[in-house]
């Protein structure tokens with residue numbers, strides 16, 4: 001499927017793991033996406049701003065500002081914008097229950113579809129045993145991940161010069177590593193269990209940078225993915241059905257937008 005050239009309107013949009021403030025953030029791709037996608041409700045499902053790393057090396061180019069402006073503008077123009085913080089922007093958890101610039105901050109929330117189905121919207125780190133019980137390991141994993149992303153940037157710089165399309169090292173590595181697959185499977189099951197415990201039909205989360213729209217143990221498990229590698233989002237159409245948008249893939253299949261970006265970034 002090709003990327004659209006006309007703006008699309010949805011009932012709801014779900015985005016997570018944008019990691020503004022880091023080099024890995026694909027802000028340019030996200031800006032194109034936000035230009036072409038609007039919704040009545042926009043859920044920011046955590047790790048939007050990366051507070052862990054903002055403390056050490058600040059990386060905040062104009063494009064990151066533009067993403068924030070674009071989201072606030074959607075709120076100003078009448079969209080309901082809900083921010084559900086994650087572990088990388090947990091500093092916002094202190095502001096749960098408040099509003100800023102028209103954005104509501106909530107710890108987790110329920111989304112009701114056009115068809116009346118209820119979905120738990122939560123980042124998901126609350127159910128990640130590593131983040132909860134071994135913070136040092138989470139920080140180390142974070143460092144390893146960033147290193148992999150940096151290698152990815154270099155590899156793709158070379159591939160681009162040679163005329164090859166974008167290729168994701170860490171996405172590939174994650175899928176190859178058996179432990180990572182087990183980790184993903186466990187995470188999905190835990191989140192599905194939580195949705196069942198709360199008596200809802202599905203869950204919409206992020207955190208593990210692995211987009212999904214599937215049934216897990218009788219629960220509709222949806223993961224929004226991320227904007228550092230795969231550039232994915234979840235949208236609810238006006239008829240209440242969901243769509244997983246793989247923006248990087250859509251741009252790769254013959255749309256000039258992404259080419260323009262990659263040249264600008266290089």
Ligand SMILES: [Mn+2]
Nearest residue numbers: 047086087207
């Ligand atoms: Mn997270």
